[in-house]
Amino acid sequence: MASFLRSGKKIVAIGRNYADHVKELNNKVPKEPFFFLKPTTSYLPSGGNVEIPRGILAHHEVELGVVIGKGGREISEQDAYSHIAGYALAVDMTARNLQDEVKKKGLPWSAVKGFDTFTPISSFIPKSQVSDPHNLSLWLKINGEFKQKGNTADMIFGISRLIEHVSSIMTLEEGDLILTGTPAGVGPLNAGDEVECGLADGATEKELLRLAFG
Amino acid sequence: MASFLRSGKKIVAIGRNYADHVKELNNKVPKEPFFFLKPTTSYLPSGGNVEIPRGILAHHEVELGVVIGKGGREISEQDAYSHIAGYALAVDMTARNLQDEVKKKGLPWSAVKGFDTFTPISSFIPKSQVSDPHNLSLWLKINGEFKQKGNTADMIFGISRLIEHVSSIMTLEEGDLILTGTPAGVGPLNAGDEVECGLADGATEKELLRLAFG
Numbered sequence A, B: 001m002a003s004f005l006r007s008g009k010k011i012v013a014i015g016r017n018y019a020d021h022v023k024e025l026n027n028k029v030p031k032e033p034f035f036f037l038k039p040t041t042s043y044l045p046s047g048g049n050v051e052i053p054r055g056i057l058a059h060h061e062v063e064l065g066v067v068i069g070k071g072g073r074e075i076s077e078q079d080a081y082s083h084i085a086g087y088a089l090a091v092d093m094t095a096r097n098l099q100d101e102v103k104k105k106g107l108p109w110s111a112v113k114g115f116d117t118f119t120p121i122s123s124f125i126p127k128s129q130v131s132d133p134h135n136l137s138l139w140l141k142i143n144g145e146f147k148q149k150g151n152t153a154d155m156i157f158g159i160s161r162l163i164e165h166v167s168s169i170m171t172l173e174e175g176d177l178i179l180t181g182t183p184a185g186v187g188p189l190n191a192g193d194e195v196e197c198g199l200a201d202g203a204t205e206k207e208l209l210r211l212a213f214g
């Protein structure tokens, strides 16, 4: 599954899954999970450069990614863990100015989330190396300064519930990625900024993954 | 490319591309194309059965599908035709009641368009067998009665323009499908309905593709 970048067909990205982030954008806490699709052509492997199109205000959203190992549909919360291959650290780049417009007009989010390079992504870590996916700290720095710092313990809907919800609508396939939402601290990325992100075990503080891009 | 159903990674679906359909849903004619993503897990090969989840009002939208042969990004209108492998006939099934809700709330369209079986799709026809993609008649019947009848001549944005627009945002890959929008006549599909769709040369009336599902 280390090859999910090439083999995966879809990225299912959950919105508003950390209360502090819901608040900072003046949104409402959702009663059930919701999601949008990002194309796999938006992947940017660590070390690359995000391309910000002219006129776009691009926001960073650091997120835990869940890589599907065994596909399925109507997966129950009880079975969900067995469908996970492992994890990755990702940034759900968002054209925030365009998103504000499409939200007002009731239009889809696919374009504002789907530009090439808008999903910077780390390497893969198998689930056996993660002792508790709901106690992971994740952070994002721009030019050495912390912008986002969160813990997956604060997700509104846990990973099993997300897998149950998504697979009740669309079949999940091997290599698909679920982005589990972002904690507070989202903000703009400017040309020339250096971004570093990390994922660590929340109990031991052992670093598990790192992601860097320009 | 006859295997795009299995090999393709994304379905890019254009909204509001026929003026008569824009009007019937009380929408505004867009100034530039817009689109949403459907997952390839929503494909339903001809002969299958659409599954309508409980509580869902499912509408049919018959559309010409353009199958990408040669991938690319920032494809110009001039080059667009050389990136096309061929065509298919598809139905962009839509959970209309949920779509009305998410439009009001400014939420993404991915779920309301992305249920398993929500993209019934015909076999593939190579572009060499289509003399003019902008003079194709397409129709949809339910239980033998015409519901939609249109001609691709009436698209607001032509195929080359759509390819240019989409590929200016996200790279297109071999096997990707672009759904080019639906003419007027969309409406509900009920359990047990038999649906038949056809695509024909607009000049000669020669039938090119047929699609049937229950």
Ligand SMILES: [Mg+2]
Residues within 6 Å of the ligand: A013, A014, A015, A061, A063, A092, A179, A181, A182
């Ligand atoms: Mg996000």
Ligand SMILES: [Mg+2]
Residues within 6 Å of the ligand: A036, A037, A108, A109, A110, B036, B037, B108, B109, B110
């Ligand atoms: Mg969407």
Ligand SMILES: [Mg+2]
Residues within 6 Å of the ligand: B013, B014, B015, B061, B063, B092, B179, B181, B182
């Ligand atoms: Mg449509």
